[in-house]
Amino acid sequence: MDFQLSDSQRALQDMARKFAREVMRPKAAHHDETSEFPRAIIASAWENGLLNMNLPESCGGLGLSHLDQLLAYEELAWGCSGMATSITANDLANLPIVVGASEEQKKRLLTPFTQEFKLAAFCLTEPEAGSDVANMGTTAVRDGDHYVLNGSKCFITNGGHADQYTVFATVDKAKKHKGITCFVVEGRPKGLTAGKHENKMGQRASDTVALTFEDVRVPVANRIGEEGEGFRIAMETLDNSRPITAIMSVGIARAALEYSLEYSAQRKTFGKPIREHQAIQFMLADMAMNTHAARLLCHQSAWLLDEGQKNTLLSSYAKCFAADMAMKVATDAVQVYGGYGYIKEYPVEKLMRDAKLIQIYEGTSQVQRLVIAKELFK
Structure with a gap:
């Protein structure tokens, strides 16, 4: 066991601390009071390498270790946890691709996040399927080279501002958790609607909305893993x-x-x-x-x-x-x-x-x- 941080880890920690102190904290009270989405601050985090920290080097990412990421995220949450939640939401949304996608899918779906500022959203929770994920109601029906998604998600961080959505839906409700499948929805296609921003008690700088999927078509090529592996x-x-x-x-x-x-x-x-x-x-x-x-x-x-x-x-x-x-x-x-x-x-x-x-x-x-x-x- 070695509890000493390396020079590179200390440098990452110091950079994140400086960003939190000089960029996030001065604006934290404003965004908490107004619930205004801090897009400019999150874009600045991207410019400083503090967004998408879990992306592999093969996709143009930094390839940081999990421990390295924690060193940075403690500092960002110290600055403002609401802003930090919207920053970490990109990592959460892209993680299913990192852990479950093919190499072709990783390069196609993740590399753009290293080339320009983009936001992503992780879409798992539903009104009737929060802790009880197996009770998921959002469906995915195969139609040729596409799946058609129908259903709703709630409490989706970055949902109103995202450029890409990682969505979990079931191909067979009778199979419970064995029917859940993972998809990536690019952009804001026809049928995908974001609800109003939720007026939350805390972490008010983060964007939280409900999403509705009405006959949203997703290419089979954007299915992560096989059916039932979601x-x-x-x-x-x-x-x-x-x-x-x-x-x-x-x-x-x-x-x-x-x-x-x-x-x-x-x-x-x-x-x-x-x-x-x-x-x-x-x-x-x-x-x-x-x-x-x-x-x-x-x-x-x-x-x-x-x-x-x-x-x-x-x-x-x-x-x-x-x-x-x-x-x-x-x-x-x-x-x-x-x-x-x-x-x-x-x-x-x-x-x-x-x-x-x-x-x-x-x-x-x-x-x-x-x-x-x-x-x-x-």
């Missing part, structure tokens, strides 16, 4: 993406801790800074301890992937622990700030709202516990 591809995708989602929790928690340390040094009660009161010290100590523990879980789950090992259990440990931890740390940060923590002029109430979503998306904390139990029973 569920496996989706689960492998989520194993790969969980460490990234989890590390975003660490970025939020680290920000909450840093703000709390700063404020507790300035705010005085009973004649001394509140950080000199043992009650506050215990809170700060727990915040720091749990943030660091979550980071180590995230790094180990990413390291397993880099070593070619299965990480389902560790990635669920990381996602569940880190998400719950971030919610607790952000809530404690509001408590450290007292009444000021409840006012939008101060930064920690945003962190508390942002943290809540990570307990919900890409597998709720309860679903992660189900995955953990299932893995333990093996």
